[in-house]
Every structure is written in structure tokens, then in C-alpha cells.
Amino acid sequence: YAGTLYQFQSDHNIAVVRGFKQSSRTARRHVDGYRYTKDEDLALLAPCAPSLFPQRTIQQITMKALLLLSILTPSHVFGLIPLIDGGKGMPKMYGGYFDEQISKQASTALSKAISAGKKNIEVQFPPVPNVEEAKFGTPLNQKFGTSLVARDLKIKGGYKPGSNVSRNLIAYSNIYWAKRLAGAMKGSIVGGKPVGVLTAEQVDFKEINGMGDLSRSGKINTDKARREGRPNEAIIAINPGGEETWARLVAAHGCPGQPFVVMNNSYSTSYDLGNRKGFEEVYYLKRISKGFVYRAFPGDWEALLEKPDGTTEVLKSYKTKPSLREVAELVREESFKRYAMGNDRWMSGRM
Numbered sequence: 001y002a003g004t005l006y007q008f009q010s011d012h013n014i015a016v017v018r019g020f021k022q023s024s025r026t027a028r029r030h031v032d033g034y035r036y037t038k039d040e041d042l043a044l045l046a047p048c049a050p051s052l053f054p055q056r057t058i059q060q061i062t063m064k065a066l067l068l069l070s071i072l073t074p075s076h077v078f079g080l081i082p083l084i085d086g087g088k089g090m091p092k093m094y095g096g097y098f099d100e101q102i103s104k105q106a107s108t109a110l111s112k113a114i115s116a117g118k119k120n121i122e123v124q125f126p127p128v129p130n131v132e133e134a135k136f137g138t139p140l141n142q143k144f145g146t147s148l149v150a151r152d153l154k155i156k157g158g159y160k161p162g163s164n165v166s167r168n169l170i171a172y173s174n175i176y177w178a179k180r181l182a183g184a185m186k187g188s189i190v191g192g193k194p195v196g197v198l199t200a201e202q203v204d205f206k207e208i209n210g211m212g213d214l215s216r217s218g219k220i221n222t223d224k225a226r227r228e229g230r231p232n233e234a235i236i237a238i239n240p241g242g243e244e245t246w247a248r249l250v251a252a253h254g255c256p257g258q259p260f261v262v263m264n265n266s267y268s269t270s271y272d273l274g275n276r277k278g279f280e281e282v283y284y285l286k287r288i289s290k291g292f293v294y295r296a297f298p299g300d301w302e303a304l305l306e307k308p309d310g311t312t313e314v315l316k317s318y319k320t321k322p323s324l325r326e327v328a329e330l331v332r333e334e335s336f337k338r339y340a341m342g343n344d345r346w347m348s349g350r351m
Contacts, residue, residue: 090294094129103180106283125285154210171201182213199238242269290335303327
């Protein structure tokens with residue numbers, strides 16, 4: 001019920017609290033320990049119609065809110081940031097998939113990069129929890145596919161055994177993420193530039209009824225996708241293949257001066273972090289042995305150790321992109337130094 005408003009009329013009137021009728025005096029004891037002694041006092045409790053609030057009451061709410069903000073310390077303000085941009089540092093595994101932390105962080109990094117003039121962009125992170133086990137369908141994969149991907153994309157028939165979304169969860173999950181990032185690319189809440197998504201993966205777009213800010217969809221390197229391009233269109237290209245082909249993709253599908261995002265390529269032909277073709281790694285999260293590599297534009301690159309309890313620790317930050325060999329050796333050696341053979345996510349169930 002947080003975030004909705006309820007007005008206590010007086011001690012002698014009746015208040016509806018969580019669907020039950022109680023005296024407002026009794027109700028007060030159930031609202032986070034606060035006491036309400038005046039008719040105009042308000043509580044964050046159960047929903048009530050906007051018509052219950054006269055203009056005078058709305059003004060009082062506004063003044064109280066401003067007063068509260070004026071006395072907030074910096075720590076309180078920074079505590080609100082995760083609600084807006086996902087917060088700083090690597091997202092929580094695997095809660096970040098379900099509480100929008102990843103989508104908020106990636107959208108914020110993408111928006112900042114585009115504002116800074118970046119056009120050719122790479123976004124890379126595991127599209128599903130336990131991506132290594134996606135073909136076998138772990139409970140966490142299934143939860144993600146059912147509660148988020150199929151529901152958000154409004155897929156006909158939903159997520160069921162044998163359905164396209166269950167058999168090709170990574171492919172459909174990437175469309176889900178493209179939908180989440182499209183708002184950061186269009187440039188305006190109302191109107192804005194069109195954003196197209198193109199994929200090389202097995203997705204039946206006819207099954208998807210909820211594309212959100214994505215204005216069109218198609219298959220990479222097809223004549224149909226080229227013909228349907230629109231002026232000033234930004235593009236998200238999903239898993240397009242080796243980075244040596246990316247420039248040709250931009251020429252075939254991109255618009256001059258508009259963002260072109262390569263998202264979640266499934267392999268690297270450089271066998272290193274990111275790419276060597278000048279695409280800015282705007283949001284990058286890669287699992288390595290015993291930890292992760294993370295970067296969100298315009299921040300530093302980070303090498304993180306994953307501990308036996310599943311939490312992570314930044315071992316080193318880099319102003320410029322390090323090599324995969326460097327960070328992998330650092331994290332692996334630190335893990336062995338601290339935990340020897342006792343830091344195994346497979347044995348502990350932290351898949």
C-alpha cells in the first residue's frame with residue numbers, strides 16, 4: 001500500500017484500512033508506528049479516491065513533502081537513487097533481473113552515452129539468469145520467462161512447455177531487454193525518434209503483442225529489414241555476429257547520426273572484453289571464473305570477486321578497458337588465496 005494516500009477524518013469517524021472497517025484511533029497503531037492527531041493528517045496506507053482530497057489538503061501534502069526533502073541528509077538522497085537509475089556498482093545477482101535494477105542501470109548508461117555523442121554502442125550482459133543453463137530450464141530461468149518476458153511482451157499463449165518462448169528463452173529475453181532500453185534511445189517521452197529492433201535469433205514476432213517503444217522489428221541482413229528502415233531511426237541489433245561485420249550492419253540498417261546499439265552478442269571473435277571496432281561498451285557485465293567484469297558509462301571498468309555467499313567485492317577499477325587475461329588472473333588468484341577450493345558456485349547452488 002506504500003505510495004497511496006488515506007485521510008483520517010477524526011477519532012469518531014470510520015476509516016477503511018486494508019479492506020476492513022476500523023476506528024481511525026485503532027488504525028493509527030498499524031501505520032508504521034506513527035501517530036495522527038489532526039483531521040488533516042495523512043497516512044501512507046490504503047487507496048482512496050482523489051475526490052476525497054480538497055485543494056487545501058493537497059497544498060498541505062505538498063508543503064509537508066517539501067519540508068521533508070529540505071531536511072534529508074545526502075545519505076538519504078543517495079539512498080533514493082536506485083529507485084531512479086538502478087544505483088551504482090554491479091547489479092545484484094540475480095535479483096537485478098527481477099527488480100528492474102539491470103534495465104534501469106543499462107537505460108541510464110545508454111542515455112548518458114547518447115547525450116555524450118556516442119553513436120556506435122555495445123551493450124552486453126547475460127540476457128537471462130543462469131544463462132549457461134538456459135537450455136535446460138532452471139527454476140530461475142522459468143520464473144524469468146514466465147513472470148517477466150512472456151508477460152511483458154504479451155506473448156500469445158504465454159510461457160508453456162514446448163512453446164517458442166520456452167524453447168528460445170534467450171532470443172525472446174533479448175527482445176524484452178530491447179523493449180526496456182528503447183525509451184532511452186528515442187530521446188523523448190512523447191514522440192521522439194523511432195527505435196527498431198533487429199535480431200539474428202529465432203523469434204516469431206507475430207506472437208508478440210507488446211512491443212512498447214519499439215516501432216518495428218525484423219531480421220538482420222534481410223531485404224525486408226532494409227526496406228522498412230525509417231528516417232532518423234535508432235537501431236538495436238541483437239546478437240549480430242562477429243565484430244568484423246558490425247560496420248556493414250551499420251551501413252545496411254543504420255541512419256546517419258543516429259545511435260546503433262549492438263546488444264548481447266553471443267560470442268567474441270577478439271577473445272577479449274568488449275570489441276576492437278570502436279563501439280563504446282556502454283553497459284557491460286560479463287561473468288568470469290570466480291567473479292565478474294562490470295562497466296556502466298561513463299564509469300570505470302571493475303574487476304569483481306564473487307564470494308562464497310554470492311556477494312561481490314570490487315578488487316580493482318580501471319580507467320580504460322583492461323584485458324580479459326588481466327582481470328581473470330586477478331580475480332582467480334584472489335579467490336584461491338582467500339578460499340582455496342571453497343569458492344565454487346556450482347557446488348553451493350549459486351548458478
